Amino acid sequence: MIDLLNMLRYKSEGTDIDFKSAQYRFNSGTEADKSELLKDILAIANSWRDGTGYILLGFKDQRPHPAEVVGIQESIDDSRIQQFVNSKVKPKLTFRYEEHLYEEKTVGIIIIPRQKRPFYLATAYGKLKSNVVYVRRGSSTDEAEPVETIAMANEDTGRGNLKIELSLLTPENEELPNSFAHTYLQFTEEFPDFVRERKPRGPFDPPEFIGLERDNSDFWREYGEYTRVNQALIALRLVLINRSGVQLSNSKLEVTVEALDSQAFQLIAGSDLPDEPEPTWNITSHLSAQEVLAKKNVKLEVDESGRTPICHIRLGSLLPGEQARSELLAILPQAPSRLLLRVRVLGGELTTPIEEEHLIETTGEVLSMDFEGYKKFFFAERAKGR
Structure with a gap:
């Protein structure tokens, strides 16, 4: 407001x-x-x-x-x-x-x-x-x-009540399932620094560009987090369609999640999900001006200042028949859980919000592992092409 x-x-x-x-x-x-x-x-x-x-x-x-x-x-x-x-x-x-x-x-x-x-x-x-x-x-x-x-x-003939259609889709634009089977990783120790093995340089090897490339000492820790997130991740996109004969102005979605069995979870904006880490990084790499501007103009934000995290999604005004698609939103349960997803649709022409609820069930096993156990898991997943 x-x-x-x-x-x-x-x-x-x-x-x-x-x-x-x-x-x-x-x-x-x-x-x-x-x-x-x-x-x-x-x-x-x-x-x-x-x-x-x-x-x-x-x-x-x-x-x-x-x-x-x-x-x-x-x-x-x-x-x-x-x-x-x-x-x-x-x-x-x-x-x-x-x-x-x-x-x-x-x-x-x-x-x-x-x-x-x-x-x-x-x-x-x-x-x-x-x-x-x-x-x-x-x-x-x-x-x-x-x-x-x-x-x-x-x-105004034919103008009546607003008819709004809300859909929950996967990143592949398919209907979001009601159940997911995932693996939930828990690490029992801090992972060590990554140290890459280097072969002795010969006299005819090309010169190194000293200072441009560095080993990523946090590689194992970053990849552990990347794996943990992607193994348990529920990613979704919300689509709002104005099926009425009048414009819906200043449309907005509010999304909250409740774990019915009190299991811990995270609500994460898709733009904040970790990228796949690299064992080395180049100090000359940086975000382009367009990427920096895109991050500043994100229309999906997760507010964690209250007792329960809430996601605010601003979709703008929708003409009759027009649709708006949100950026990705991620739910990250820490273990098998039953999650109640609540969505409120707000807009200038809506005197009261439209509210919907969706029940999502996650199943699977929880794996506790030390660093050596994670490396075995890591290489096994690599062999499967995941």
Whole structure:
């Protein structure tokens, strides 16, 4: 939400955004006071726009500069606003109200997805008339003309509830299985440094490029970790398809995993998985500018600051019929386990997240080994071509 507020405050008021420097007089307000809230919500809901509409409370418009954050002094419960608005407005209007701490001040935001219009009051209330369609034109509110109201209905014909399809795929783009058979490695000692055997140099051998290539002393330790990860890894990609007739804006996935038998596991972004180590490395090798930029622009992040790791995946806006594919996400169980994968789908047009659960079972054996045992395992796997 902080990213969204950062973006919105740099926009100018228009058909999709309205800044209010103070909270609405709702808790102890008169009908005239409360009708101001109704009018602004109706105007944004009926406006001609492509995406979600927003009313930001605690922001002072000072175009052409970013809106100033002044904060609000009084809180309003979302459930009270929902009950109030939908007891007055026809048809049922989908929206939500949230309060957040932003730049050390409390601010409010009313989020109004694009949906089938027009909206109006069946009965006059406060300063508002019945059966009048209020609409936002630029940065002001006006009464819609009858022909404009008809145009709204015609444009929105067929617009209904959002239909979102979520798929879990393997890296090979096949449906993710419900069970996996893996090997789980546990090492009983610290692996030694890697020392490569070198043959004596002859007088006719080509010269070495001193300083460009070095032995990787951590090779065995790095390869042990690489093997441990890849033997137990569950890698997946999430695909979201917008099957509805309207755009889904600012779509995002939140993924959490629960081990039902309390076994330990890790949640890892695919970009953070270890690469296959090399016994030597070249000091001239480095990431290209494109690779550095790609790492900075990763849209899949695993947050481990809370009690349970959570993966945030930003997919952006999806047009009707459009799909978005996430980067790879990896689950790394430490032993056979039953894992409950929970996914929440969020978006500007979704008043409540869509939630799905997927049960994954992992089987297999746990192998404890010292360094000599690992080397035998390593060369056996190499012989199999793994």
